[in-house]
Amino acid sequence: MALLTLKVNGRExxxxxxxxxxxxxxxxxxxxxxxxxxxxxxxxxxxxxVHVNGRATKSCNMLALQAQGAEVTTIEGxxxxxxxxxxxxxxxxxxxxxxxxxxxxxxxxxxxxxVEHHDISTEEKLRAGxxxxxxxxxxxxxxxxxxxxxxxxxx
Amino acid sequence: xxxxxTGFIGKAVERRxxxxxxxxxxxxxxxxxxPGQSYGVFLRSPHAHAVIKSLxxxxxxxxxxxLGIFTGEHFKEVGGLxxxxxxNNSSDGSPMKEPRHPIxxxxxxxxxxxxxxxxxxxxxxxxKAAAAMIEVDYELLAPVIDPATATQATANVxxxxxxxxxxxxxxxxxxxxDAAIKGAAHVTKLVFRNNRLIPNAIExxxxxxxxxxxxxxxxxxxxxxxxxxERLLMCAFVLGIPEHKMRVVAPDVGGGFGSKIFLxxxxxxxxxxxxxxxxxxxxxAERAESFLSDAHGRDHVSEAELAMDKxxxxxxxxxxxxxxxxAYLSTFASAVPTILYATLLAGQYATPxxxxxxxxxxxxxxxxxxxxxxxxxxASYLIERIVETAxxxxxxxxxxxxxxNFVRDFPYxxxxxxxxxIGDYEATLNHAIELADVKGFAARRAASEAKxxxxxxxxSAYIEACGIAPSSIAGALGARAGLFEAGEVRVHxxxxxxxFTGSHSHGQGHETTFAxxxxxxxxxxxEDVTIEHGDTSKIPFGMGTYGSRSLxxxxxxxxxxxxxxIDKGKKIAAHLMEASDTDVVFEGGQFKVAGTDKAVxxxxxxxxxxxxxxxxxxxxxxxxNENAFYDPSNFTYPAGTYICEIELDPATGVVxxxxxxxxxxxxxxxxxxxxxxxxxxGLAQGIGQALLEHGVYDTDSGQLLTGSxxxxxxxRADDLPxxxxxxxxxxxxxxxxxxxxxxxxxxxxxxxAAVINAICDALGVKDVPMPATPFTVWKAAQGAA
Numbered sequence: 039m040a041l042l043t044l045k046v047n048g049r050e051x052x053x054x055x056x057x058x059x060x061x062x063x064x065x066x067x068x069x070x071x072x073x074x075x076x077x078x079x080x081x082x083x084x085x086x087x088v089h090v091n092g093r094a095t096k097s098c099n100m101l102a103l104q105a106q107g108a109e110v111t112t113i114e115g116x117x118x119x120x121x122x123x124x125x126x127x128x129x130x131x132x133x134x135x136x137x138x139x140x141x142x143x144x145x146x147x148x149x150x151x152x153v154e155h156h157d158i159s160t161e162e163k164l165r166a167g168x169x170x171x172x173x174x175x176x177x178x179x180x181x182x183x184x185x186x187x188x189x190x191x192x193x
Numbered sequence: 194x195x196x197x198x199t200g201f202i203g204k205a206v207e208r209r210x211x212x213x214x215x216x217x218x219x220x221x222x223x224x225x226x227x228p229g230q231s232y233g234v235f236l237r238s239p240h241a242h243a244v245i246k247s248l249x250x251x252x253x254x255x256x257x258x259x260l261g262i263f264t265g266e267h268f269k270e271v272g273g274l275x276x277x278x279x280x281n282n283s284s285d286g287s288p289m290k291e292p293r294h295p296i297x298x299x300x301x302x303x304x305x306x307x308x309x310x311x312x313x314x315x316x317x318x319x320x321k322a323a324a325a326m327i328e329v330d331y332e333l334l335a336p337v338i339d340p341a342t343a344t345q346a347t348a349n350v351x352x353x354x355x356x357x358x359x360x361x362x363x364x365x366x367x368x369x370x371d372a373a374i375k376g377a378a379h380v381t382k383l384v385f386r387n388n389r390l391i392p393n394a395i396e397x398x399x400x401x402x403x404x405x406x407x408x409x410x411x412x413x414x415x416x417x418x419x420x421x422x423e424r425l426l427m428c429a430f431v432l433g434i435p436e437h438k439m440r441v442v443a444p445d446v447g448g449g450f451g452s453k454i455f456l457x458x459x460x461x462x463x464x465x466x467x468x469x470x471x472x473x474x475x476x477x478a479e480r481a482e483s484f485l486s487d488a489h490g491r492d493h494v495s496e497a498e499l500a501m502d503k504x505x506x507x508x509x510x511x512x513x514x515x516x517x518x519x520a521y522l523s524t525f526a527s528a529v530p531t532i533l534y535a536t537l538l539a540g541q542y543a544t545p546x547x548x549x550x551x552x553x554x555x556x557x558x559x560x561x562x563x564x565x566x567x568x569x570x571x572a573s574y575l576i577e578r579i580v581e582t583a584x585x586x587x588x589x590x591x592x593x594x595x596x597x598n599f600v601r602d603f604p605y606x607x608x609x610x611x612x613x614x615i616g617d618y619e620a621t622l623n624h625a626i627e628l629a630d631v632k633g634f635a636a637r638r639a640a641s642e643a644k645x646x647x648x649x650x651x652x653s654a655y656i657e658a659c660g661i662a663p664s665s666i667a668g669a670l671g672a673r674a675g676l677f678e679a680g681e682v683r684v685h686x687x688x689x690x691x692x693f694t695g696s697h698s699h700g701q702g703h704e705t706t707f708a709x710x711x712x713x714x715x716x717x718x719x720e721d722v723t724i725e726h727g728d729t730s731k732i733p734f735g736m737g738t739y740g741s742r743s744l745x746x747x748x749x750x751x752x753x754x755x756x757x758x759i760d761k762g763k764k765i766a767a768h769l770m771e772a773s774d775t776d777v778v779f780e781g782g783q784f785k786v787a788g789t790d791k792a793v794x795x796x797x798x799x800x801x802x803x804x805x806x807x808x809x810x811x812x813x814x815x816x817x818n819e820n821a822f823y824d825p826s827n828f829t830y831p832a833g834t835y836i837c838e839i840e841l842d843p844a845t846g847v848v849x850x851x852x853x854x855x856x857x858x859x860x861x862x863x864x865x866x867x868x869x870x871x872x873x874x875g876l877a878q879g880i881g882q883a884l885l886e887h888g889v890y891d892t893d894s895g896q897l898l899t900g901s902x903x904x905x906x907x908x909r910a911d912d913l914p915x916x917x918x919x920x921x922x923x924x925x926x927x928x929x930x931x932x933x934x935x936x937x938x939x940x941x942x943x944x945x946a947a948v949i950n951a952i953c954d955a956l957g958v959k960d961v962p963m964p965a966t967p968f969t970v971w972k973a974a975q976g977a978a
Contacts, residue, residue: 072224131215142214169911173910174907176873178913
């Protein structure tokens with residue numbers, strides 16, 4: 039066991055964790071923040087995407103201890119304290135960018151990173167940016183629209 | 194309370210369930226942890242076909258944290274997993290072969306991933322470590338993998354199904370079809386494989402089972418599309434648990450697409466073991482397990498012949514299909530390649546003679562069952578590929594050959610057992626042609642050719658049958674259960690309403706669209722309506738959600754219950770207004786005495802129903818709570834035309850979908866935003882089948898070669914275009930109160946043929962097999978050049 043201290047959704051947390059604990063396990067099982075999902079265990083579906091120090095990261099592909107001292111944001115930490123949705127969350131709702139909701143947290147976290155750090159000025163570039171996140175429900179059509187709308191609202 | 198002056202039907206209302214899904218507050222099965230939680234891991238067969246000579250759990254049982262290990266020995270006394278539909282052999286009426294489908298392997302394993310043992314431990318890691326210590330001595334047998342040759346294989350998957358045949362079933366007029374083909378001016382022939390697909394809901398299957406010895410009650414949380422069916426099958430046919438001592442909850446479910454309809458061995462073993470261990474047991478599939486053990490879809494091999502006269506008028510269609518059922522009969526496996534497939538072979542056309550034989554075979558592969566569309570994509574692909582091929586051979590425009598053969602008079606009884614109540618196929622065809630800008634295609638093709646690329650256009654005019662019905666006919670066809678739906682409308686004293694539906698939402702948005710229906714009917718705000726689903730302890734009964742049935746069947750049950758509420762409300766209102774029952778009408782949320790200005794609002798009637806000082810006790814019971822069951826009188830028949838335009842590079846075989854245009858007739862639409870979303874998702878799965886997805890087993894070893902996202906090509910955002918989906922004005926269903934048809938599967942049914950027709954058009958070849966991967970297309974381009 040080793041002591042892990044980090045900030046999650048703005049709050050400092052300290053826990054003893056086994057060295058093989060994955061970041062996603064830490065988030066889901068230790069902190070019980072179950073909005074971050076596991077869809078494939080192999081970093082291919084993106085459902086587990088969170089922000090680590092402001093960058094989208096697949097939390098099934100990283101040990102919890104690698105996040106020592108980091109700032110982690112999960113889907114639970116996106117909306118404002120008064121419940122106002124982040125513009126990307128609001129855009130997903132307005133554009134019907136989700137159906138079953140399982141891929142959604144990872145998709146939203148990736149989308150925010152795309153807007154903040156990547157060129158998504160064309161649909162082709164945006165689709166290329168989304169290819170690390172699988173969705174089986176929407177056919178991506180409305181996700182693309184949602185990210186475009188969310189990007190506009192984030193400006 | 195002022196009633197809203199406009200209705201909610203037809204409005205793109207934003208979804209209320211999104212509030213929890215977008216903030217991480219959804220609650221999926223794996224998110225639920227119970228006090229004293231323990232964890233289950235399944236040891237699975239590494240072999241496709243083998244006898245278990247010995248199985249030693251001694252060392253594993255002593256491993257740290259282990260609470261129990263269970264094998265086939267423990268389940269010898271309970272039932273096998275049942276199949277819900279009996280198909281009889283057409284030759285002599287004898288029933289299909291139904292070999293035992295054990296909860297855990299019973300002396301033999303029959304596919305890679307077959308369940309051998311359940312290990313329960315304090316943690317997943319401990320359970321996995323213990324599972325690795327179980328010693329199994331296998332004697333390998335030759336696996337049967339290829340469905341086309343399964344009946345000639347020397348090995349038998351099941352000793353009690355010699356020749357690996359489950360049944361051979363036929364429908365239609367064989368002699369008439371043969372005669373029509375013999376006398377035809379032209380016969381188009383095609384042989385195809387409808388590729389095996391692996392459903393891949395992004396939420397893996399999961400279950401959490403517990404037993405309370407004080408009340409002798411079991412609770413099962415499970416990622417499932419129909420919790421009441423799950424409970425009924427598990428209680429009555431497998432474990433013998435009294436049904437009232439079993440609660441099944443299907444909480445938020447992360448996509449189903451059919452794969453979560455079925456009763457699986459995993460949750461059954463968990464329920465049984467939870468009593469033995471005395472702790473709740475949770476199991477969540479890893480993706481590799483999902484690939485191996487979720488029921489797969491499709492996997493047909495078919496030969497088809499379409500006969501026509503000199504003008505391209507269809508005379509007859511003859512089809513022979515071999516359907517792969519996998520190693521065991523899954524819950525609805527037998528119905529998919531028969532009742533849900535061959536009955537759809539008329540398509541949108543008035544072909545007078547049709548005959549189809551279906552040979553269903555066992556192989557040493559994962560069980561095959563319903564996957565989005567379930568039989569109807571296979572039928573639609575066959576018809577629309579052969580019709581398009583016939584058009585080329587007859588040198589007719591593909592739209593024209595369809596026009597010459599469309600069913601135009603309704604109701605129309607097909608030669609394969611269905612009666613279409615209504616449709617307007619010409620309208621959706623014309624609409625799609627307009628959406629696709631077919632007029633501009635020649636210029637676009639020339640532009641592609643100038644760049645050394647090839648461009649093709651493909652049509653697909655699909656029909657499907659949704660809301661499988663009616664129960665009496667389904668029963669006559671072998672269904673072992675009726676196929677109605679239940680709904681309960683509970684009006685609270687203040688006029689707020691909770692609706693309990695037997696349908697289940699796992700992405701379809703019922704909590705919003707059903708609330709639209711209820712608010713519209715009662716003339717109350719949507720905020721006053723809550724939709725409950727997915728819990729057998731709350732919902733009276735339900736058949737669940739599959740086959741695009743939820744609104745057409747489940748929604749109709751709710752409407753029926755609402756009608757009863759309104760009828761009773763009228764009587765209460767009549768009493769309050771001292772009027773005759775028959776003079777009271779219900780409009781805009783008010784009970785009114787016709788022809789007067791007397792009115793009482795809905796909430797006053799509901800308050801009177803529950804806490805009355807002034808109630809007609811002599812005529813009525815208090816309360817405003819109504820149940821209804823709805824049994825449809827027919828299927829619904831959504832139909833439409835999809836047109837796909839592709840551009841491909843003959844040097845690399847890479848296909849790019851340039852346009853996908855869809856005109857669908859789903860009858861009346863409650864929420865167009867949700868309906869279009871359903872079509873988008875279906876199109877993606879249909880395009881996935883056509884271009885990318887293929888479940889492949891090694892024919893020698895029986896190993897699944899596409900057992901991960903590195904090997905099984907899921908459609909990703911950059912594989913797909915934006916779609917041009919437009920709902921046609923539509924012909925409302927004639928036999929349900931909402932006039933709705935069902936929209937969940939259309940995209941997956943209609944898209945594959947449109948894509949492959951477009952590729953064949955681009956290359957000028959007769960056929961390209963699915964999935965049309967770059968290598969496949971490149972090979973076809975070499976042949977065509």
